[in-house]
Structures are given as structure tokens and as C-alpha cells.
Amino acid sequence: MPISSRDVAWQEWSEVPRFGVRYRHLTRAAVGEDYRVGVAIEELAPGKQSAPAHYHVFEEEHVYVLEGALTVRIGADSYEMKAGDYVCFPAGQPAGHCLINNGDATCRYVIVGERNPNEVVVYTDSGKVLVRALGPRAIFDLAATRGYWDGEDTGLPAGAIPPSDAVRLVPPMATKPRPPISSHEVKLEEASEGTRFGGSARHLTYAAIGSTDYRVGVLIEAPAPGRRLCPLHYHMLEEEHALILEGQVTLLLGDERYELRPGDYACFPAGREVGHSFMNSGSGPCSYLMIGQRIASDVCVYPDSNKIGVYAVDTVFDMSGARGYWDGEQTG
Numbered sequence: 001m002p003i004s005s006r007d008v009a010w011q012e013w014s015e016v017p018r019f020g021v022r023y024r025h026l027t028r029a030a031v032g033e034d035y036r037v038g039v040a041i042e043e044l045a046p047g048k049q050s051a052p053a054h055y056h057v058f059e060e061e062h063v064y065v066l067e068g069a070l071t072v073r074i075g076a077d078s079y080e081m082k083a084g085d086y087v088c089f090p091a092g093q094p095a096g097h098c099l100i101n102n103g104d105a106t107c108r109y110v111i112v113g114e115r116n117p118n119e120v121v122v123y124t125d126s127g128k129v130l131v132r133a134l135g136p137r138a139i140f141d142l143a144a145t146r147g148y149w150d151g152e153d154t155g156l157p158a159g160a161i162p163p164s165d166a167v168r169l170v171p172p173m174a175t176k177p178r179p180p181i182s183s184h185e186v187k188l189e190e191a192s193e194g195t196r197f198g199g200s201a202r203h204l205t206y207a208a209i210g211s212t213d214y215r216v217g218v219l220i221e222a223p224a225p226g227r228r229l230c231p232l233h234y235h236m237l238e239e240e241h242a243l244i245l246e247g248q249v250t251l252l253l254g255d256e257r258y259e260l261r262p263g264d265y266a267c268f269p270a271g272r273e274v275g276h277s278f279m280n281s282g283s284g285p286c287s288y289l290m291i292g293q294r295i296a297s298d299v300c301v302y303p304d305s306n307k308i309g310v311y312a313v314d315t316v317f318d319m320s321g322a323r324g325y326w327d328g329e330q331t332g
Contacts, residue, residue: 002251002258002266003030005041005243020048023111026265027241035267037216038115039241039291043108044070044101053096057120060215061089061113062205063099064183064289068107071100074177086204086218087180095177096124110243112216112291181208183220191229199223199280201290217294220245222287223280228252232275232304238293240268242278247286250279275303 008029014020023042075095121130127142149162186207192198251258254274300309
């Protein structure tokens, strides 16, 4: 069931003067703690920094600016971002990133991130590492390394030195990090099928990182008036999220219909067997952020037409054509 972001209470994070944001955690408000990708709206006040410069080893992050302007640091480089701009921070990219508001007006943006209980976070300015599996503040000095056998009763003769470990504190940078992009400059992909389906989409993540090596995709979808971009469907493995940006949108969710406006949000957990689709129910333009996991083994079900899409073989099957395990086999 969709929610309005305006009904989600602001929360503050500000432990020291230089750093601080306030945020509305939309996913937690909509579905509780059982989610794999978190979507939040954050506000960064003038003169504030969002967090210390850091990178995630296992989690992918994305930022889309809704209002105002900010500076994003990525490694040694800084870039100015404004409304409509987007940036992706791939997991394992060893370049510290953070957001800074150097202006005189509050900046509002959407932040999207994977949720991995075993995450490792490296703080590049201060040489620290967070090991989340040990606790939310299990932070260690990157320079305080030890050998695997240090402190152990190895049984070696006195004075004998056990094998040493080759330690690499920061992995080499394979490629230069990609800068932010403007969503307005991303190629518009048009689609149309009959009189009920049609519109356009801009795939921000693909445009930003220039490859198919991402785990969460962020798109701007814009159905034409009176149309949808896809049939009712649900995913067995992929979680999806939507945040309305503009226009009049109707969410079709099973047999229910919900009228949405800008700022409304919906989460579609993986495996929840209720079809969903969005329709432009107005006479003018509409658009929304569509955020979804990308899992090669996903299965997508189309309940209206009794079809099933199997990503691994890139084929759509008729669900009424079910067969038994031994059908067609020479069983003897």
C-alpha cells in the first residue's frame, strides 16, 4: 500500500557540528524492517556535510537531487549537483564520497542504498574501517594491522618468526569513478504497444556508470496520458520501489486502485504475489522514480495474462503450459 512521504516524520542525525542531515526513511515507514533496499529523502542544510568521506565494500548507493544544490566529493574530485542530477556509487569502488552543502539554501535529495548486515565501510579521510557484523560502531584503525599468527601459541621455537601476511589497506582503483549526470541529458527511450501501453523512460544508472555491472537500477518512467508502461506484474526475487515526481498517477495493485501525487511512495517486496503497474491518469505529463534490484535469476509473473518471465533464459512462458517432472522422458 502506498504512503505519502509528507506523512513520514523527519528524523535528525547530528552528533557533531559539521555533520548532520534530517531524513524521512520511506521504506522503513512503508514496510518496517524487512527490506533489502532502503529509500529515503534527506535534507542537507547550508554548511553541513552528510557524512564523513567513505565507501562501501558490499553496498551500492545512489543519489537523485530533488531540490537545491550540493557538492559531491568522489575521491579527490568534487562536482556540483542540482535538481535532476544523479550519481551512483558502486559497491567496492575505493573512492571516498560524501555530500556537502556549500550554498545558502537547504538541498533535498533521494538516497537509495542496499542493506547488507555484513557490510564493511572504509572512511578514507581518517583511515578507519567499520565492520558492521561486529556492531553498528565497530570501527577500527586501518593502520593498526596485525598478522594472522600474531599473539597465537604457534609452537614455533623461540625467536622463530611465523609467515608474514601481505597487507593491502586500500585496493587499487581499477577505473576512474564516474561523475554525476543530469537526468535531462539521459537518452529518452520510447515504448508503445497498442492503445493501452506507451510512454518513455530514462535509465539513470545505466547512463551514469556506463555498463551493466550494477545491482540496483534507478529510472525515471513517464507513461503517456491514459497509458501504462507495463502490464500488472510482480517479481519473485527483485524488490521494487517507486517515488512519484510529478503529475497524476494511478497505482494498480491487484484489484485495488490508488490515486497518487508527487511525494507518494510505494514498495513492492520480492515474492509478494500481487501484481502492480502505474498509469498516467491525467491529461498531462507524469513521472516517477522507479528503483529496482537487478537479479539475473529473477522470475516475473504477469497475473492478467497467466505468463511468467524467466530472466535466466530470457523467455516468457505460458503458465497454463505446466508439465510434470517426468513428462516426455524415457522412464523405462
